Amino acid sequence: MPIDPPPVTPAQRRAGYGILAAVLVGILGIAGGVVAMLPRGPAKPAMSVVGGPFRLQSSKGGILDSATLAGRPFLVFFGFTRCPNVCPTTLADLSNLIDDLHKAGGDIGAYYITLDPERDDAAVLRDYMGSFSDSITGLTGTREEIDRVARSYRVFSKKVPLPGGDYTLEHTLMVYLMDRNGGFVGPLDLAAGHGLALRQIQAVL
Numbered sequence: 001m002p003i004d005p006p007p008v009t010p011a012q013r014r015a016g017y018g019i020l021a022a023v024l025v026g027i028l029g030i031a032g033g034v035v036a037m038l039p040r041g042p043a044k045p046a047m048s049v050v051g052g053p054f055r056l057q058s059s060k061g062g063i064l065d066s067a068t069l070a071g072r073p074f075l076v077f078f079g080f081t082r083c084p085n086v087c088p089t090t091l092a093d094l095s096n097l098i099d100d101l102h103k104a105g106g107d108i109g110a111y112y113i114t115l116d117p118e119r120d121d122a123a124v125l126r127d128y129m130g131s132f133s134d135s136i137t138g139l140t141g142t143r144e145e146i147d148r149v150a151r152s153y154r155v156f157s158k159k160v161p162l163p164g165g166d167y168t169l170e171h172t173l174m175v176y177l178m179d180r181n182g183g184f185v186g187p188l189d190l191a192a193g194h195g196l197a198l199r200q201i202q203a204v205l
Contacts, residue, residue, distance in 0.1 A: 050184035051076075051176065052152030056113065056145060059125035059138030064111075066182065073204040074109045075188060076176040078155050080116035080169055081128040088131075090190065094175065095133035097194050097201075104198065106205050110136040115157045115171050117146045179204050 058064040077094065079087035094110060101108060112129065114120035117140050120128075125138030140146070150157060157171040175188040177200060185204055189196050 050152075050154055051178055051182055052149070053182070054113075054139070054145070054149045054152075056139040056141040056149070057122045059122060059129045059140075061122075064137065064139060069109070069182065071180050072109065073180050073185075073201070074111060074178050075201075076111050076113060076153065076178060077174075078113050078115050078150065078153070078157075078171060080114050080171075081120050081124055082116065082168065084168075086173055090173070090175065091132045091136060093190050094136060097190065097197055098133045098135045100194050101198060101201060104202070106202055108135070108201055108205065110175075111139050112136055113139045113146070113149060115146060115150060115155070115169055117141055117143055177201065177204065 053066045055063060055065045075094070077090060079090070081087075091112065098108065098110065110133070112125075114125065120138075120140050122138075122140055125140055129136060129138040141149075153176060155172045157169055160168050160170055162168055175190065177185040177188045179185050186200070188200055
């Protein structure tokens, strides 16, 4: 003989409604998440927050405007000619890397921007860059021009006094790999060996 269920009290009814509402909210949340993950057509390329236009004096003579680099990937490295160790070591390593790239049939321009324009004029840079690959161009400018480029590349630089009234610089140590549109691809990894760095460059050529 069937037994009738006990009558539902108002409190039980309200509790049931609350559970149902919670389930519906969960279902809608999952559905919304799925819809959000569905493709919505080609994604727009993110605007690079590192890098920007520059117009500086070249160690090879004249003015180099970054607008002339459009359509070509390039490398950027910041330093100064009186840098005792890291800068010349990196430039020498970069020179060897570019030679390896040439042997593999590729080519890329590199630009060494001084953070010490008061001491590194175009003539000083020309003499200094003579020790490295001809594919690396030294760039300098006024203090205002250099500071503007350094800010756009998010470069840290700090003057450190030395005994006798001289000074050195602490600064960001990174080789910037830029794509053919002047967008920042990432830091060039020289520490892992030339094999990885070559693949990084070849990926944007």
